[in-house]
Amino acid sequence: MSEGLYAEAKELLVGGVNSPVRAAVRPYPFFVKEAKGPYVFTEDGERLVDYVLGYGPLILGHAHERVLKAIVEQAERGWLYGAPTRVEVELARKVISHVMPGGKVRFVNSGTEATMTAVRLARGFTGRNRIIKFDGCYHGAHDYVLVQAGSAASEYGVPNSLGVPREAALLTLVARYNDLDSAERAAKAAQDDLAAIIVEPVIGNMGVIPPERGFLRGLREIADRYGALLIFDEVITGFRISMGGAQEYYGVRADIVTLGKIIGGGLPVGAIVSRKDIMDSLTPIGQVFNAGTFNGNPLTMAAGLATIEILDTTDALSRASKAAEEVSEELERAGEGLVTVNRVESMLQAFFTQRPVKDADGARSSNRELYVRFHEALRRLGVFIPPSQFESLFTSLAHDDEAINLTLDAIRKAMRGLR
Ligand SMILES: Cc1ncc(COP(=O)(O)O)c(C=O)c1O
Numbered sequence: 001m002s003e004g005l006y007a008e009a010k011e012l013l014v015g016g017v018n019s020p021v022r023a024a025v026r027p028y029p030f031f032v033k034e035a036k037g038p039y040v041f042t043e044d045g046e047r048l049v050d051y052v053l054g055y056g057p058l059i060l061g062h063a064h065e066r067v068l069k070a071i072v073e074q075a076e077r078g079w080l081y082g083a084p085t086r087v088e089v090e091l092a093r094k095v096i097s098h099v100m101p102g103g104k105v106r107f108v109n110s111g112t113e114a115t116m117t118a119v120r121l122a123r124g125f126t127g128r129n130r131i132i133k134f135d136g137c138y139h140g141a142h143d144y145v146l147v148q149a150g151s152a153a154s155e156y157g158v159p160n161s162l163g164v165p166r167e168a169a170l171l172t173l174v175a176r177y178n179d180l181d182s183a184e185r186a187a188k189a190a191q192d193d194l195a196a197i198i199v200e201p202v203i204g205n206m207g208v209i210p211p212e213r214g215f216l217r218g219l220r221e222i223a224d225r226y227g228a229l230l231i232f233d234e235v236i237t238g239f240r241i242s243m244g245g246a247q248e249y250y251g252v253r254a255d256i257v258t259l260g261k262i263i264g265g266g267l268p269v270g271a272i273v274s275r276k277d278i279m280d281s282l283t284p285i286g287q288v289f290n291a292g293t294f295n296g297n298p299l300t301m302a303a304g305l306a307t308i309e310i311l312d313t314t315d316a317l318s319r320a321s322k323a324a325e326e327v328s329e330e331l332e333r334a335g336e337g338l339v340t341v342n343r344v345e346s347m348l349q350a351f352f353t354q355r356p357v358k359d360a361d362g363a364r365s366s367n368r369e370l371y372v373r374f375h376e377a378l379r380r381l382g383v384f385i386p387p388s389q390f391e392s393l394f395t396s397l398a399h400d401d402e403a404i405n406l407t408l409d410a411i412r413k414a415m416r417g418l419r
Pocket residue numbers: 055109110111112113115138139140141151200204205233234235236260261269270
């Protein structure tokens with residue numbers, strides 16, 4: 001049972017978990033026994049409709065047959081060679097064709113590694129040091145981006161983690177999302193030392209916060225005016241809001257795109273995609289260092305390739321979006337007067353506030369205690385949404401009518417209980 005496992009885990013793992021948001025489920029995290037399609041099955045015998053989906057990667061739902069087959073077939077041929085493989089070339093071709101035709105990619109093992117490498121690459125390419133990020137955007141757990149970050153960093157109130165040297169944080173200027181004036185002020189403050197502007201084109205780590213009209217284009221212009229590179233962190237949005245990600249969806253080109261989550265089909269992954277001249281600054285051609293024992297590992301590459309092939313040849317993205325639309329509409333109906341719902345395609349979040357949520361301050365000022373009670377009520381009714389307001393709900397191809405109807409009913413009951 002989860003309670004006993006958690007007691008054991010707490011003796012052995014910090015907080016009983018390996019990533020902090022997992023400890024936010026009260027009174028203790030449920031332990032998962034298995035998962036299939038839109039459902040997770042807990043050690044306590046519950047079946048829950050899953051809107052967490054591993055925090056984003058599982059766009060096809062759990063244990064999709066074709067992805068499973070690709071992983072097993074690869075595993076039978078061995079799973080780590082320390083030498084190149086055909087499958088990484090095939091996945092590279094797919095990713096580049098959607099994200100940056102004519103460009104190149106480097107596969108790494110997490111979104112954190114992707115943004116860490118992207119920032120180093122931007123610095124190496126421009127010969128400059130400073131970067132701008134936005135309050136509430138989360139780009140992973142490395143020093144230069146752990147400044148006013150979203151996700152768990154926000155939930156736990158550690159905008160600047162202990163252990164991040166002040167000197168490192170000083171190189172990161174923070175601007176307000178959806179506020180071009182504040183981005184311009186930060187760019188001015190960086191003078192001629194601005195290497196990059198990094199942004200989640202849709203914030204997915206403060207709940208969901210979409211860009212207002214003109215915001216991303218404005219960032220493109222500021223980056224150009226100051227000779228800096230624009231980095232879109234599409235670890236969440238890549239292959240979710242459209243096959244070409246936010247660049248395609250909003251019609252704004254970035255210089256560097258970071259990817260993760262979906263492109264590994266649910267196995268650990270990250271990637272940096274950019275123009276050839278920028279990418280060739282990386283080792284072994286250039287002098288910006290990146291390496292990794294597990295970079296481009298065959299199991300991940302096989303799972304990622306199978307996933308993208310399915311996205312390419314089916315209406316999976318639009319079906320996931322449709323499921324999210326139904327959930328959003330019910331949240332709005334049942335939560336009228338209580339919540340504001342933000343959604344972009346298959347990512348969404350309900351904020352317990354009546355004001356529009358356009359930036360991190362808006363998200364922070366919503367009623368988080370009510371959100372947690374809502375999460376707990378849904379859990380009792382068989383639906384798992386993130387335990388923190390500062391995360392997104394995700395839908396997948398696997399969210400069929402049965403799962404959605406169960407969810408809509410649970411939303412109605414849970415909202416009634418909160419009034
Ligand atoms: C936008 C964004 N960037 C980077 C990361 C870090 O990715 P990872 O957890 O794989 O290190 C995340 C993780 O949620 C993310 O949402």
